[in-house]
Amino acid sequence: MANLSFSQGNFPSKFKHVSVTPLLKKPGLDPTVTENFRPISNLNNISKILERLFLTRFQPHITTSPNFNPLQSAYRKHHSTETSLIYLLDSIYHAADNGLATLLLSLDLSAAFDTIDHAVLLNRLASSFGIIGSSHNWLKSYLSNRSFSVISGSTSSDILPISCGVPQGSVLGPILFTIYVSPIASIVSSHNVHQQQYADDTQLFIFLSPKSLSSSLHSLELCISSLQSWFLYNGLALNPTKTEAICLGTTPRRQSLNTLTSIQVADTSINLTDHIKLLGVTLDSHLNFDSHVSNICSSSYFHIRALRRIRPFLDIATSKTIACAIVGSRLDYANSVLTGISSHNIHRLQRVQNSLARVVTCLTSDSATSLASLYWLPIQQRIDYKLATFVYRSLHNSCPDYLSSLLQPYTPSRHLRSTSLNLLSQPRVNIKLASRGFRCAGPSLWNSFPLHLRSIDSYSSFKSNLKTHLFSAAV
Numbered sequence: 001m002a003n004l005s006f007s008q009g010n011f012p013s014k015f016k017h018v019s020v021t022p023l024l025k026k027p028g029l030d031p032t033v034t035e036n037f038r039p040i041s042n043l044n045n046i047s048k049i050l051e052r053l054f055l056t057r058f059q060p061h062i063t064t065s066p067n068f069n070p071l072q073s074a075y076r077k078h079h080s081t082e083t084s085l086i087y088l089l090d091s092i093y094h095a096a097d098n099g100l101a102t103l104l105l106s107l108d109l110s111a112a113f114d115t116i117d118h119a120v121l122l123n124r125l126a127s128s129f130g131i132i133g134s135s136h137n138w139l140k141s142y143l144s145n146r147s148f149s150v151i152s153g154s155t156s157s158d159i160l161p162i163s164c165g166v167p168q169g170s171v172l173g174p175i176l177f178t179i180y181v182s183p184i185a186s187i188v189s190s191h192n193v194h195q196q197q198y199a200d201d202t203q204l205f206i207f208l209s210p211k212s213l214s215s216s217l218h219s220l221e222l223c224i225s226s227l228q229s230w231f232l233y234n235g236l237a238l239n240p241t242k243t244e245a246i247c248l249g250t251t252p253r254r255q256s257l258n259t260l261t262s263i264q265v266a267d268t269s270i271n272l273t274d275h276i277k278l279l280g281v282t283l284d285s286h287l288n289f290d291s292h293v294s295n296i297c298s299s300s301y302f303h304i305r306a307l308r309r310i311r312p313f314l315d316i317a318t319s320k321t322i323a324c325a326i327v328g329s330r331l332d333y334a335n336s337v338l339t340g341i342s343s344h345n346i347h348r349l350q351r352v353q354n355s356l357a358r359v360v361t362c363l364t365s366d367s368a369t370s371l372a373s374l375y376w377l378p379i380q381q382r383i384d385y386k387l388a389t390f391v392y393r394s395l396h397n398s399c400p401d402y403l404s405s406l407l408q409p410y411t412p413s414r415h416l417r418s419t420s421l422n423l424l425s426q427p428r429v430n431i432k433l434a435s436r437g438f439r440c441a442g443p444s445l446w447n448s449f450p451l452h453l454r455s456i457d458s459y460s461s462f463k464s465n466l467k468t469h470l471f472s473a474a475v
Helices: 002-008 045-063 081-097 118-129 133-143 173-180 184-189 213-233 251-255 290-313 316-332 343-361 367-374 379-395 432-436 438-447 459-474
Strands: 017-024 037-042 101-107 146-152 160-162 194-198 201-208 244-248 262-265 268-271 275-278 281-284
Touching (some): 002 045, 002 133, 037 146, 081 194, 081 201, 081 379, 081 438, 101 213, 101 262, 101 275, 118 133, 118 173, 184 194, 184 213, 213 262, 244 262, 244 268, 244 275, 290 316, 290 343, 379 438, 379 459, 432 438
Parallel strands (some): 017 146
Antiparallel strands (some): 101 201, 146 160, 194 201, 262 268
16 A cells, blocks of 8 residues: 555545644643643554655655755754754854854744645745655655644544644654755855754844954844745744743853843843743753752752652562653753852752652662662763763764764874774863863863773673773762
């Protein structure tokens, strides 16, 4: 059936109806406001298999195209929210080292997946990405003549046609959306503004100094105006009420820009905030991650208390699995961005892990024994572990190009014994904050490893030996 569907360029009409379940975008939002819901499409399993088969042939062609945004990190192999955050923070730290502050703007699009114009998308697939023939016909068939009904509890709405958008919950929907918004990259770069994307989460940022403040802000506002026009022309809408802005950098540099209190977005004045949440990580203007660590601790302790109540009814293997799933995942999510944070915050996170280990092992006082028996790396070593894996992957072509380009091999001017030691060049920095960036912290950690660890060719073997190395160093 799949081969017949692809050869004829026809998606089976029986799979074009979807049942839509509305889910709140975030806990605590007002359920009486329809904009607070995300329409999730429940698709036929065979339909998803067909989409997956098409995606395996389709995606490599799209992501290697020069017209695909190289800073789009969603739905791509070796890319993630964490790689996006690492690159963004490295740019901010590097700017701070050059005496500049960073103005970061997080744009929000209203119902982005649901307002895509099918005709525009199909034209972009052909003109920008060379998708023609049966592949183009198949995608046209996939998008056309679709219908939906909304299900809430036991109630179902009437069946209505779908005239635009891509199904949220589908396999192809996400990459079709990233194709649709791919021209954003060229628009932003034409205004000398930097950008980073993860699906419909778009961050614009510029580097500021007191001398260039007015010209930089003018470029950013022109860029936003151009984007707003492009969004309107392509059936998308910029939502200024959910757009956020923040100024990041050293305290002296931010204080020198104290006249900057707001930015104009879509004829709306957006006031600068002290903290902003991007891809699950809370950034504060001081870049000390106090708010982010507080959020992790608060949510983790809530789940630890719940686990403590049911622990007497569980064996240790089940307890460990639950602990890693509901608390360990919070401690580990994007933890490489915590490189170089204060010892106070490290200790706060360590207390969370110690408490979790004592609940799992039922040892009420000895945290060190609990961690050792579970073979859990302490918090600082977990951060180092994650950072080291990104360095290794960057050196072995399994990381985004925007991260790999930040690392350079150590090449002395004359031949030395260190030439063959697989070391990385460590750039000099002017301020301590800059040493937390990937281009500095990565080589510093990598060069501290023994030669046998830096010389391992297998990624799985490297991770195993790295954990052993860090565990022995922590004991």
